[in-house]
Amino acid sequence: MQIGILGAGSMGTGIAQLAAFNGHKVLLYDTSDKALVKSRDSLLKILNRMAEKGKISDADSKSIFGRIQFIEDKQSFVDSEMVIEAIIEKLEVKKAVFKEMETIVSDECILATNTSSLSVSAIASACQKPERVLGIHFFNPPFLMKLVEIIPALQTDEKIAEKAVKWVSDMGHLPVVAKDTPGFIVNRIARPFYGESLRILDEGIADAVTIDWAMTDIGGFKMGPFTLMDFIGNDVNYTVTETVFKAFFYDPRYKPSFTQQRMAMAGYLGRKSGRGYYDYREGAEKPKPNDDPELINYIFERVLVMLINEAADALYYQVATRDDIDTAMKYGVNYPKGLLKWADEFGIPEVIEFLEDLYELYREDRYRCSPLLRQMAYENNSFYED
Ligand SMILES: NC(=O)c1ccc[n+]([C@@H]2O[C@H](COP(=O)([O-])OP(=O)(O)OC[C@H]3O[C@@H](n4cnc5c(N)ncnc54)[C@H](O)[C@@H]3O)[C@@H](O)[C@H]2O)c1
Numbered sequence: 001m002q003i004g005i006l007g008a009g010s011m012g013t014g015i016a017q018l019a020a021f022n023g024h025k026v027l028l029y030d031t032s033d034k035a036l037v038k039s040r041d042s043l044l045k046i047l048n049r050m051a052e053k054g055k056i057s058d059a060d061s062k063s064i065f066g067r068i069q070f071i072e073d074k075q076s077f078v079d080s081e082m083v084i085e086a087i088i089e090k091l092e093v094k095k096a097v098f099k100e101m102e103t104i105v106s107d108e109c110i111l112a113t114n115t116s117s118l119s120v121s122a123i124a125s126a127c128q129k130p131e132r133v134l135g136i137h138f139f140n141p142p143f144l145m146k147l148v149e150i151i152p153a154l155q156t157d158e159k160i161a162e163k164a165v166k167w168v169s170d171m172g173h174l175p176v177v178a179k180d181t182p183g184f185i186v187n188r189i190a191r192p193f194y195g196e197s198l199r200i201l202d203e204g205i206a207d208a209v210t211i212d213w214a215m216t217d218i219g220g221f222k223m224g225p226f227t228l229m230d231f232i233g234n235d236v237n238y239t240v241t242e243t244v245f246k247a248f249f250y251d252p253r254y255k256p257s258f259t260q261q262r263m264a265m266a267g268y269l270g271r272k273s274g275r276g277y278y279d280y281r282e283g284a285e286k287p288k289p290n291d292d293p294e295l296i297n298y299i300f301e302r303v304l305v306m307l308i309n310e311a312a313d314a315l316y317y318q319v320a321t322r323d324d325i326d327t328a329m330k331y332g333v334n335y336p337k338g339l340l341k342w343a344d345e346f347g348i349p350e351v352i353e354f355l356e357d358l359y360e361l362y363r364e365d366r367y368r369c370s371p372l373l374r375q376m377a378y379e380n381n382s383f384y385e386d
Pocket of ligand 1: 035085086138
């Protein structure tokens with residue numbers, strides 16, 4: 001296929017690498033010449049490194065690179081069968097770009113957005129033929145992260161979504177289908193990993209290193225929430241939290257924490273600024289966790305039940321299927337297990353009991369139990385049969 005990509009930043013460049021690697025012809029466009037040059041240099045470097053490591057042959061490296069064209073005129077997209085937009089995350093800019101794209105490409109060309117937080121239906125509304133518009137949400141870096149969320153807009157033709165699913169799986173990636181709702185699957189369900197951990201910190205129940213220790217040592221998560229927030233950047237993560245909170249019409253479940261906001265305001269952004277929840281400056285000592293077994297077990301279970309509750313609610317509101325929800329969390333954020341599978345193992349009545357205790361203590365809507373969990377406990381059901 002000929003794939004047009006708008007935006008040669010980190011995502012556009014990664015999507016270009018993946019598509020060209022899989023034999024597609026790629027046209028990469030950016031409004032910034034500098035971005036195009038940087039993208040070209042980084043693709044060349046990545047492909048050379050892959051060849052050096054013996055992952056691909058020299059000839060393959062050359063032909064993959066040869067399949068990518070760096071273009072300065074959008075009119076070159078005229079013969080593209082699909083255009084993927086990976087530009088700045090601003091609704092008005094994306095809408096204008098989609099509207100313009102329709103004047104260039106054929107009626108059959110699929111128009112996809114890689115947006116993380118905007119409504120795909122709102123972007124599609126800018127088009128004359130919104131039925132060919134959908135979300136194809138890659139994770140960073142797109143070549144390595146197998147998960148891809150396919151998000152049909154309200155207007156999207158079912159066949160277009162099916163084509164996108166096939167296109168993604170033909171490249172060896174894992175497509176999951178998500179309803180056009182805030183955060184789609186991963187960025188919605190993962191909120192409590194950060195939010196509940198921050199709440200535990202804010203209440204003085206434990207410090208960051210102890211919470212991280214609980215989630216990695218008992219939970220088996222690859223990175224603790226504070227290490228991960230420092231890695232993502234506290235400014236970036238705060239913006240996502242705030243965006244999701246607003247998009248959910250201020251549902252208290254997604255309420256941001258003052259700590260996170262103040263960290264961003266103070267410039268304690270994490271690794272990139274040398275200081276976040278941890279100190280990354282030279283010579284700084286890593287603090288030691290409190291390894292009180294009762295405490296770390298409480299922390300792990302509290303965060304886990306909040307994650308399970310979020311996953312169950314996403315299923316209840318038909319954001320995605322059971323299997324897609326579990327696949328999304330395993331491959332989009334590397335969780336050690338799917339959360340619905342984990343719910344079965346933990347015991348659905350036990351999850352409910354933990355949530356009810358929290359609700360009883362705080363009397364906050366944040367801790368309300370998903371109706372699906374109650375329904376399942378009432379029917380003595382589990383998410384998986386076995
Ligand atoms: N970075 C991530 O982890 C990540 C993950 C998933 C999705 N996304 C989404 O992907 C999109 C791109 O993110 P990114 O991290 O690659 O951003 P980025 O800032 O690295 O790159 C964006 C590029 O778009 C270019 N651009 C801006 N306006 C343009 C226009 N009108 N036409 C063409 N090019 C234009 C910029 O010059 C820049 O090179 C956003 O919608 C973002 O939400 C990002």
